[in-house]
Amino acid sequence: MMSYVKLENIWKEYEEKKRKVQVLRGLNLEIEKGEFVVILGPSGEGKTTILKIIAGLLRQDKGHVYLRGEVVDDLPPKDRRVAMVPQNYAIYPFMSVYDNIAFPLKVMHLSKDEIKKRVLEVARMLRIDNLLERKPSQLSGGQMQRVAIARALVKGADIILMDEPLSNLDAQVRVVAREELKQLQRDLKPTIIYVTHDQVEALSLATKVAILHDGVVQAYGDPMEIYKRPNSAWVGSFLGNPPMNIIRGEIEGDSIIIDSYRIGLPEEYKNLVKNGQKVLVGVRPEDMEIRNSGEIEGKVEMVEDLGPYSIIHLKINEETTIRVIEKSLSRRERGEKVRISIDTSKVVLFDASSERNLLEQYEKVSKK
Numbered sequence: 091m092m093s094y095v096k097l098e099n100i101w102k103e104y105e106e107k108k109r110k111v112q113v114l115r116g117l118n119l120e121i122e123k124g125e126f127v128v129i130l131g132p133s134g135e136g137k138t139t140i141l142k143i144i145a146g147l148l149r150q151d152k153g154h155v156y157l158r159g160e161v162v163d164d165l166p167p168k169d170r171r172v173a174m175v176p177q178n179y180a181i182y183p184f185m186s187v188y189d190n191i192a193f194p195l196k197v198m199h200l201s202k203d204e205i206k207k208r209v210l211e212v213a214r215m216l217r218i219d220n221l222l223e224r225k226p227s228q229l230s231g232g233q234m235q236r237v238a239i240a241r242a243l244v245k246g247a248d249i250i251l252m253d254e255p256l257s258n259l260d261a262q263v264r265v266v267a268r269e270e271l272k273q274l275q276r277d278l279k280p281t282i283i284y285v286t287h288d289q290v291e292a293l294s295l296a297t298k299v300a301i302l303h304d305g306v307v308q309a310y311g312d313p314m315e316i317y318k319r320p321n322s323a324w325v326g327s328f329l330g331n332p333p334m335n336i337i338r339g340e341i342e343g344d345s346i347i348i349d350s351y352r353i354g355l356p357e358e359y360k361n362l363v364k365n366g367q368k369v370l371v372g373v374r375p376e377d378m379e380i381r382n383s384g385e386i387e388g389k390v391e392m393v394e395d396l397g398p399y400s401i402i403h404l405k406i407n408e409e410t411t412i413r414v415i416e417k418s419l420s421r422r423e424r425g426e427k428v429r430i431s432i433d434t435s436k437v438v439l440f441d442a443s444s445e446r447n448l449l450e451q452y453e454k455v456s457k458k
């Protein structure tokens with residue numbers, strides 16, 4: 091299938107006060123029509139830069155941008171049929187909702203009738219046709235978002251770029267706006283590329299998530315799939331809050347030795363590892379349990395009570411502190427010794443030096 095948006099080997103460097111910053115380093119990304127892709131990455135890693143390059147507001151140093159199957163490197167922003175919804179929505183406070191949506195069409199010098207027709211059409215589609223007379227100050231966060239999207243769609247854009255659009259909303263409004271956005275994307279099926287550093291947003295909105303780090307996409311795919319089976323230790327510990335625990339271990343027969351403790355080797359790795367091999371054991375906090383029969387011993391360092399559950403920080407050796415989720419509100423004391431049992435069927439193993447998922451390396455080799 092042809093990809094609708096394709097970034098091919100994109101490089102971008104900024105120069106600031108004679109200092110060069112290489113932000114994108116050969117980035118590749120392919121997005122299909124109607125997909126909701128969330129680009130997730132730490133602050134300052136180049137997420138906004140990617141959007142600007144797709145919109146044509148910024149030129150890449152190297153590589154190519156394809157939209158709808160064609161190279162658009164030399165196409166100005168207005169001809170790309172891409173709309174960028176900025177962080178604050180850029181809605182003019184003194185204009186009515188109608189005038190806000192109509193604004194880009196007025197700039198295009200369309201006739202009054204044509205403008206009216208298009209504004210009504212898109213307003214009906216987004217169910218804001220009853221709000222057209224209002225001023226932005228009379229709108230909720232979710233309605234504001236729909237106005238911003240209406241203004242994008244009215245120009246005929248079918249690729250919508252959103253740069254942390256919910257970051258200015260308070261927590262409750264944000265949840266509603268997120269649900270609305272998800273529904274709207276399901277109904278209207280525009281291709282959305284959405285940038286955030288908020289994990290919850292990424293996991294709940296995306297049909298696919300692209301994890302950005304060091305100027306390239308580190309992992310790309312179904313969010314839960316990446317969550318469960320991260321391709322590297324970095325991705326595992328970046329995605330998820332609290333993060334995935336990463337513990338050093340060594341293979342011995344059908345076991346993994348962690349210091350003086352022993353846990354079972356997950357079935358799917360049995361043919362991929364050899365005796366004595368050093369590994370990093372990745373295990374999610376929710377896949378561990380404090381229980382008397384547990385395989386590993388740990389010492390309580392800190393307890394975070396969060397209402398429905400607590401996060402227990404446990405020191406298992408000099409270099410490693412892990413986090414375990416306990417659902418019942420526990421009265422754990424600092425310094426208390428506990429046993430931890432690990433659901434080994436959920437464990438992910440990484441190569442100790444490359445930190446790549448051993449399954450992934452195997453898959454690559456066997457595909458060749």
Ligand SMILES: Nc1ncnc2c1ncn2[C@@H]1O[C@H](COP(=O)(O)OP(=O)(O)OP(=O)(O)O)[C@@H](O)[C@H]1O
Pocket residue numbers: 104105106111113131132133134135136137138139140287
């Ligand atoms: N015009 C510019 N000149 C110089 N440096 C820039 C310029 N624009 C961005 N940068 C730098 O490039 C890096 C990437 O910026 P970008 O805004 O793309 O990151 P981001 O991932 O969107 O960050 P955030 O999540 O904080 O918004 C940052 O270190 C930033 O300081």
